[in-house]
Amino acid sequence: MINLFIIPLLCSLIIIGLTLPCFRKLVIDTPDFRSSHKIPTPTAGGLVFTTISYLYFYINDTFYPFYLLPIIAISLIDDYRKVSSLARFSTQLIIASIVVHQSPLYKIILSLSPIYIAYLIYLFIVLLFLTIINYVNFMDGLDGLVSGSFIIIFLFISIFISTSFTPVVASLIGFFIFNKSPSKIFMGDIGSTFLGGLYITSLLYNANLIISLKLLIISAPLLLDPFVTLIRRFIANQPIFKPHKLHLYQRLHQAGFSHSKVASIYIISILLLALSIFTLQLHQFIIISLLVLLLFLFLEKFYATPFTIASSNLYKSNEFRKQNSYD
Structure with missing residues (x-):
């Protein structure tokens, strides 16, 4: 347990603490019309927990995550110097197929x-x-939301698939301490693509289909938000491939919810789903799932900035119009 948890946790904390000044000089995320933060913040911090995780994958003879290296590499390049959407998508498609x-x-x-x-x-x-x-990647827009969510997800993956994923959890906890609100560093594309890619790959390389389905279901709060938003934008005849800030988590923040409060809602929802699907009877899990769904519908209806108003505010933004040639 010390080798798989304590050491990667300490490595993550120490490395990020020591290299934070370097990240501030090399890779800065400057706020734009999509951002939910107001001050320039270093990014690409996902390089730390990604590197630690791969070191332990190698030590533990877990080699299938290495298929993801081309996606991670192009994401790291994109954090430093923007890469075309075609290059990113082509790389993802090839690796996904393999x-x-x-x-x-x-x-x-x-x-x-x-x-x-x-x-x-x-x-x-x-x-x-x-x-x-x-x-x-789309959901990585508030302090601690994605990193905190995947701490829970990979904790259950390490329990039900392989302890090889325990160092991922430990190094993510180290990163989360710096990434929680107010964030001192963002994970960047390298972090989000590593987590998303490793998540789906771990499910595919698990021979137990039932366990994989359960582990897929627990991420519903994280994955249904962008899916529903995509559908709503399509119905509203909006350009679905253009950047925006219309996800529920973003509209909750626009309505006055703090980064910590929004992140906690998603993290706790994932934890509740995970605990219920792995410890309770089916009918009890269904009840918990419905309660989680009702919570998000309640937040959408009574607290979040309405989709139409958020859309109107977005399209009125001078920066949005300039970047997307809306004149």
């Missing part, structure tokens, strides 16, 4: 299904892979 094709879960599906059904499932899982990576 990861899914090599996964034990897909081989099980291939052995049990007619070939055309297996190929359709293959395409669906590749799409799911890409969706999760990018949705996690």
Whole structure:
């Protein structure tokens, strides 16, 4: 336990503490119309917990996460110097195709299904892979929200899939201490793509389909927010591939909720879902899930800045109009 938890936790804390001045000089996230912070903040801090995690994956002979290295590399480059959307998506698509094709879960599906059904499932899982990576990136907009959420998610992955993921939890906790509000450093694209990619990859390389489905369900608060927002933007005839700040977590913040309060809502919801799905009976889990859903609907209805008003404010922004050629 010391080797898998205490050491990576201390390494994360010490390395971030020592390198924070370097991050301040090298990689600064300057606030723009999408930002929920007001002062320039160092980013790409995900490099620390990503590096520590890979060191332990190597030590523990867990090699399938290394498939993700090209995605992580291009994300790191993007944090320092912007990379085209085509280059990022192409890299993600290629790696997703390889990861899914090599996964034990897909081989099980291939052995049990007619070939055309297996190929359709293959395409669906590749799409799911890409969706999760990018949705996690979209949700990384408030202090501690994504890092805190994935501490819970990978804690349960380390319990039900492999202790090889315990150092991920430990190094994330070290990062979270610096990332919680008021954040001293952001994880950047390298951190969010690593977490999203490792999450879906760990589920694909777990042969127990039921456990993988349960671990996918617990991330619902994190993944349904961007999905519902995408649908709402499509219905509202908005350009769905343009940057925005219309997710529920962003509209809660716009309505006056602090970074800590919004992050706590998502983190606690994920924890409740995880505890209920792994410890309670099915009907009890369904009740907890409905209560979590009602909580978010209640927040949407009575507390968040309405979607239409947030959209109007966004499109009136001079910076948004300039960046997206809306004149």
